[in-house]
Amino acid sequence: MNPRQRQDRLVRSLRRSGTATIAALAQEVGASRRTVLRDICALRDEGFVIHSEPGPGGGIQLDPQSLQTTARLSVAEVFALLISVASMRAAGNLPFAGLADAGLAKIEKALPSDKIRDLRRFLDCLYIGPLAPQVNxxxxxxxxxxxxxxxxxxxxxxxxxxxxxxxxxxxxxxxxxxxxxxxxxxxxxxxxxxxxxxxxxxxxxxxxxxxxxxxxxxxxxxxxxxxxxxxxxxxx
Amino acid sequence: MNPRQRQDRLVRSLRRSGTATIAALAQEVGASRRTVLRDICALRDEGFVIHSEPGPGGGIQLDPQSLQTTARLSVAEVFALLISVASMRAAGNLPFAGLADAGLAKIEKALPSDKIRDLRRFLDCLYIGPLAPQVNxxxxxxxxxxxxxxxxxxxxxxxxxxxxxxxxxxxxxxxxxxxxxxxxxxxxxxxxxxxxxxxxxxxxxxxxxxxxxxxxxxxxxxxxxxxxxxxxxxxx
DNA sequence: CAATTAGTGCCAAATTTTGGCACTAATTCA
DNA sequence: TGAATTAGTGCCAAAATTTGGCACTAATTG
CATH class of the missing domain: 2.30.30 (SH3 type barrels.)
Known part of the structure; x- marks a missing residue:
């Protein structure tokens, strides 16, 4: 798998799991611990804020408020897509939710992190959760x-x-x-x-x-x- | 320069110049003609619509309709986004649905049209319409x-x-x-x-x-x- | 202190990218 | 019609990059 794809996967995985150890991530993406460490380093260079904690129970964690990238959509457009994808993911039982998430991750990475932070915050406040199947x-x-x-x-x-x-x-x-x-x-x-x-x-x-x-x-x-x-x- | 950066430069250059020959692009980005050809090929795989014309006065050109985006999403990812946005649009009365649509349109334009046609057809078959506000x-x-x-x-x-x-x-x-x-x-x-x-x-x-x-x-x-x-x- | 986990430096092997070359196909223009 | 021009392909060896393994340090937990 090429570095780019692997790094995308790492971001998604971290976003999903919250915290993970380098070793676990390495196994998940099928690469060595060293390589994952390099990927994490690269992601940090790209602007991802990744917290780490050594010792038992430690691991790394993607700062949920940090995101970056290469797509050229307006902030409002990304925001709209965020809502779409979040509402679909909330519905839960669609097989494409993961893919939409991956696609969106690429787009999100293109925005200045402060704008994304605002979007995310608003989205959290807007709330799309397990209630969604009952209330759209x-x-x-x-x-x-x-x-x-x-x-x-x-x-x-x-x-x-x-x-x-x-x-x-x-x-x-x-x-x-x-x-x-x-x-x-x-x-x-x-x-x-x-x-x-x-x-x-x-x-x-x-x-x-x-x-x-x-x-x-x-x-x-x-x-x-x-x-x-x-x-x-x-x-x- | 790594392939990714070079390809980004090529897209920008094509966007600026309109039409350019492979040889000129090669010189501009400091790579061989062969490499630029490979990059163009890669960009097409990623969905950029690039027209080409052999012969004197010929060259390659970014499809003006694909000028709007640089998002690099796989067909499957776009498909997933399509479903998300369609389901939201179907809901109808959100102020963001239009924006999501616009954002998605930009992304769609970067895909080969036959693929988009297939996606659209499948989406229609899957059906997400005005009923959605009543049935999710x-x-x-x-x-x-x-x-x-x-x-x-x-x-x-x-x-x-x-x-x-x-x-x-x-x-x-x-x-x-x-x-x-x-x-x-x-x-x-x-x-x-x-x-x-x-x-x-x-x-x-x-x-x-x-x-x-x-x-x-x-x-x-x-x-x-x-x-x-x-x-x-x-x-x- | 022992165990666990992030992180670094280094090197050789594996993999990917690159440039060069010879080629084909399509188009223009004289 | 023929010469020039330009996109595009296949191939190969050289160049560059990525990778995995190893030995290591630092921080943290219990």
Missing amino acids: IADMGAMDPALLPAFETAFLERQYLRFQYRDAKGAVTQREVEPQAMLILPPLWYLVSWDPTRNDFRHFRMDRIADPSCVAERVFRRRHVQFDDGVRPITK | IADMGAMDPALLPAFETAFLERQYLRFQYRDAKGAVTQREVEPQAMLILPPLWYLVSWDPTRNDFRHFRMDRIADPSCVAERVFRRRHVQFDDGVRPITK
Whole structure:
């Protein structure tokens, strides 16, 4: 394998694994420890910030905020691609996600590191995680993407979700509900929840929810109501 | 000078001069004619479209449409990016979709057109369209993506959808319904429909639907039932 | 202290790149 | 038509680069 490809692979591997030892990387890319060390050196010359730690439990680590390269796309364009690829990767089960990542890694390397840092930070804030299969960020509309992590935790950990809700009349109420499902009535998204204080199901427009947070102490159960094939709608 | 740098210089030079002979380029980058020919060959492999013309007054020329990018991505990588961007574009209402598209267009232009044609064709077959805001292909699970176009048309054109449905007991029935919404009860997706023959709402698991097709003659209206903020769930 | 891990310097072997050469094919122009 | 020009290919040996192995140092952990 040529040095360039190998170095690309190393970057991807490091990005994925977080921390790795030189020996492990060497085995992974099928090269000697010495060669990997040289590659790391080359990557550093290109501007990658790679932290290292000797001793047991040590290894090297790619500074997530550092990136560099050769492609000539505008920052905005790279940003857009970042979002695309991240959302696909978040979906998880597509075989091409890895390739898209590799392609994107090449592009990312072309940008000044401070701009990439800004992009990455914004992307983290924008949040595309395991929730994606349930909620597509592209469709969040007016909702602030920064609020999504709370939704993810609530769904995955089955924790109560607390938020402020502004109804159609503009009245704001505080809610604490069990998030049960997402209902999509294009173009709007609704959070379908069991409201224990009202002892009833309620539907909330996603873009009218503010300041959501999880209530870690309380865990709820899925209300698996039955449809005609075994599952029913959760509305009464 | 290493091959990579030299090739970058060649691209820049061609971009500046428009047309140049191999011999002139060789002199400019300080390499032999043979080497420059090899570099040109490599650049073409990487996707640069380079026209050539033998004879007096001839020379080589970068395809003006490939002038826009220097990103060096493999065909497979571009393919993966295509899928990412297409799925995002399909989502429709993101401000970045256009940018991602533009960025990708630059990359595409660097590829030989026949390869792009193949990719595009495959992508069309894979299908990622306007339905995506309602159905994320990554989450279709057991459902055949090839069936999706019928869903899209039905939703967008408000046509009746006809399909075979296999219920929990394995019984197969023929249905003809008004698709009203998608309901996501992770990890399953349901099609929420008004069934006119039963005069009632019915929920269908997406992965149990087979052979869907639109009924073009009949158009239905959205059954905009009200939630507590103005829209209610469409289930009874 | 022993074990572990990053990192360096050096050298010979392995691999890749290069230049030169002879050649073909296409095009221009007189 | 023929001479000149220019892209492009195949081949080979020389040149350059990359690689792996080795012995080493430095830092860290327990």
